Amino acid sequence: MSDLQQSDLQQNASGTLPPDYFEKMYAANPDPWDFETSEYEAKKYAATIAALPKAQYRSAFEIGGSIGVLTEKLSSRCQSLLSIDVSQQAQARAKARCQHLPQVKFEVMQVPYEYPTHRFDLTLVSEVGYYWGRDDLPLAQQQIADHLEPGGHLLLVHWTPYVEEYPLTGDEVHEAFLQQVGTTYRTLLSQREERYRLDLLERL
Numbered sequence: 001m002s003d004l005q006q007s008d009l010q011q012n013a014s015g016t017l018p019p020d021y022f023e024k025m026y027a028a029n030p031d032p033w034d035f036e037t038s039e040y041e042a043k044k045y046a047a048t049i050a051a052l053p054k055a056q057y058r059s060a061f062e063i064g065g066s067i068g069v070l071t072e073k074l075s076s077r078c079q080s081l082l083s084i085d086v087s088q089q090a091q092a093r094a095k096a097r098c099q100h101l102p103q104v105k106f107e108v109m110q111v112p113y114e115y116p117t118h119r120f121d122l123t124l125v126s127e128v129g130y131y132w133g134r135d136d137l138p139l140a141q142q143q144i145a146d147h148l149e150p151g152g153h154l155l156l157v158h159w160t161p162y163v164e165e166y167p168l169t170g171d172e173v174h175e176a177f178l179q180q181v182g183t184t185y186r187t188l189l190s191q192r193e194e195r196y197r198l199d200l201l202e203r204l
């Protein structure tokens, strides 16, 4: 068996949705969640950016940047921004959208199996945590905490209604991070809207 097949099996066993799930989705529809046109997404993106306490971040990390709609908005608040995604197709569109933004870099990467080596002062986890399996969520939490500098911000934003195909709910993701409050983070902001929630944590 090739390494790729072996690692796919491990990922499936963990419950985390594999890259192929997303590649198929983007092949069928280049904007599967209507990020470019949805009024709901536009309002949520405005709330996401408004939640950031600092005017500028030195080095930000976006997990699951998709086709780059939120990436582009976030970039004005970052001296440098690394946006990663498991989908090559999505990232190709993000790169095209952000080509006028030299501070934005892209890499295809699957968290938590892969993670950048350096530390950030902002990590954005928007609409991606519920794709991790139950066993991978703690690994992702560890990677995120290990690569966030003291005083750095972790912004979590997730859809809360149940989705059958997703390994976790948005609430399960947020509650897991909130359990680290007191030891790893302090809470700066918690906001619950009709269909999503937003939590902003600061690394201790």
Ligand SMILES: C[S@@+](CC[C@H](N)C(=O)[O-])C[C@H]1O[C@@H](n2cnc3c(N)ncnc32)[C@H](O)[C@@H]1O
Residues within 6 Å of the ligand: 017, 022, 033, 035, 063, 064, 065, 066, 067, 070, 084, 085, 086, 087, 090, 109, 110, 111, 112, 126, 127, 128, 131, 132
């Ligand atoms: C629903 S979109 C969210 C896009 C954007 N963050 C937003 O809030 O609009 C989720 C994206 O995460 C990517 N993704 C899913 N699991 C991932 C993982 N384990 N590591 C990195 N990216 C992942 C998918 O390919 C998809 O593009």
